[in-house]
Amino acid sequence: MKISRFGASVAVLAALSLGLSACAANEAPDPGTGGGTTGSSLSGQLAGAGSSAMASAQETWAAEFQTKNPGVTVNYSPDGSGAGREAFAGGGVDFAGSDRAMKPEEVAPDALASSRCAPDSMAINLPVYISPIAVIYNLEGVEELNLDAATVAQIFSGKITKWNDPKIKAQNADAQLPDLNITAVHRADDSGTTENFTEYLSQLASKDWPHEPDGVWPIEGGEAAPQTSGVVDAVTNGTGTIGYADASRAGDLGVANIKVGDKYLKYSPEAAAAIVDASPLDTEGGERSQYDLAYKLDRKASGDVYPIVLVAYAIACEKYKDAKAAELVKSYLGYLASTEGQAAASEKAGAAPLSAELSGKVAESIAAIS
Known part of the structure; x- marks a missing residue:
C-alpha cells in the first residue's frame, strides 16, 4: 500500500x-x-x-x-x-x-x-x-511501573512533577525511582487516542481530572507532539518522559501496568477486546442509522478488562x-x-x-x- x-x-x-x-x-x-x-x-x-x-x-x-x-x-x-x-x-x-x-x-x-x-x-x-492504549515511559533503570488512574491523572495534569513522588513510590516499592522531573507528552493534534485516554481519566479519576473527554488536549503544560509517531518519538528521545499511544507502537519503551480493582494489569489484546463486549451501544445525543455501531465504553467494567482502550x-x-x-x-x-x-x-x-x-x-x- x-x-x-x-x-x-x-x-x-x-x-x-x-x-x-x-x-x-x-x-x-x-x-x-x-x-x-x-x-x-x-x-x-x-x-x-x-x-x-x-x-x-x-x-x-x-x-x-x-x-x-x-x-x-x-x-x-x-x-x-x-x-x-x-x-x-x-x-x-x-x-x-x-x-x-x-x-x-x-x-x-x-x-x-x-x-x-x-x-x-x-x-x-x-x-x-x-x-489497548499504552502508558509509555522512558526512565532509566525502571523496568516495571505500576500506576493507578488518580496518579496517571495527576502526572498528566502537572500535579505530580517528580518521579520519586510519594504517590508513585507507594505503588512501586521495589523500583529505584530517581529525583528527576517528569515530562508528560500529549498529542498536539485532534486525536481519538486523546479522547479515549481522557475518557479513561474522566471516568476513573474524576477528582483529579475534572475535564470532559475531548480529542483536543484540554490543559496547558507538558510537551505536545503530533500524531502517534510524534508522541512515541518524543518519549523515546527524552529523559524521564511519559506519554500515551496505541500499544502496537510502544516498541522498546517501558509500559506501565494499570490498576484495575485491586491488581495491576498489563495490557493485552484479549483484555482490550473484553471491554467492548462488556459495553453498550451509544444511543445518546441524537438519531443514528440502524446500522451504526458506535459504542459507549464502560471503563469501570470489572474483571480482567484493560480500561484504556482505543476502538x-x-x-x-x-x-x-x-x-x-x-x-x-x-x-x-x-x-x-x-x-x-x-x-x-x-x-x-x-x-x-x-x-x-x-x-x-x-x-x-x-x-x-x-
Whole structure:
C-alpha cells in the first residue's frame, strides 16, 4: 500500500491516484468470512484518511486487499482522526478511520452535504480495530511501573512533577525511582487516542481530572507532539518522559501496568477486546442509522478488562452517490472485518480481533452499504 502524508485538504485528497499493484487475483472476501474466489473483477481507486494509530493495520489491510484485487488501489493517509473525519465530511475521501465514533450531529445527512454520501444518507461507524492504549515511559533503570488512574491523572495534569513522588513510590516499592522531573507528552493534534485516554481519566479519576473527554488536549503544560509517531518519538528521545499511544507502537519503551480493582494489569489484546463486549451501544445525543455501531465504553467494567482502550472505527456512507465507490468501500471494509483481515491486523499490528458476536454485527452493517 501507499501510505501518503497528504493533509486534510479535499483537493489534495481527491487527487490521489497512485499506489502499489499486487500480484494475486482473488475476489475480496464476503464480510466476516475471510474467504474468496479467484478472478477479481474489482477495479478503481479507494481513498481513506484518519487515525494514525490504525496506520500499521491499514497498511497491512490495504496490501492484502490489493493482492487479492490487483485492479484496485487503496490509499490511506494517517493524518489523525480529526483530519480524517473532516476529509470524509468534506468529500475528500471515500471512508475515514477514527479513534472515536462520529457523533449523531456529524453523521446526519445535513452535515454530509459535501461528502461522497447520497443526499439522504447518514454515515455509519463500524468498529474494525480494537487496541489497548499504552502508558509509555522512558526512565532509566525502571523496568516495571505500576500506576493507578488518580496518579496517571495527576502526572498528566502537572500535579505530580517528580518521579520519586510519594504517590508513585507507594505503588512501586521495589523500583529505584530517581529525583528527576517528569515530562508528560500529549498529542498536539485532534486525536481519538486523546479522547479515549481522557475518557479513561474522566471516568476513573474524576477528582483529579475534572475535564470532559475531548480529542483536543484540554490543559496547558507538558510537551505536545503530533500524531502517534510524534508522541512515541518524543518519549523515546527524552529523559524521564511519559506519554500515551496505541500499544502496537510502544516498541522498546517501558509500559506501565494499570490498576484495575485491586491488581495491576498489563495490557493485552484479549483484555482490550473484553471491554467492548462488556459495553453498550451509544444511543445518546441524537438519531443514528440502524446500522451504526458506535459504542459507549464502560471503563469501570470489572474483571480482567484493560480500561484504556482505543476502538477505531471505519466511517462510511450508508449510501454513496457513486455505485462504484460503494462497491469498493463495501468490499474493502468487508475484508477489514473478516476473520482473515482481523487475523492480519492482530499479527502485524497487535490489534485485538473482533469477537464473533461483534464481527457478525459489523458484517451485517457492511452488507447494508449501497
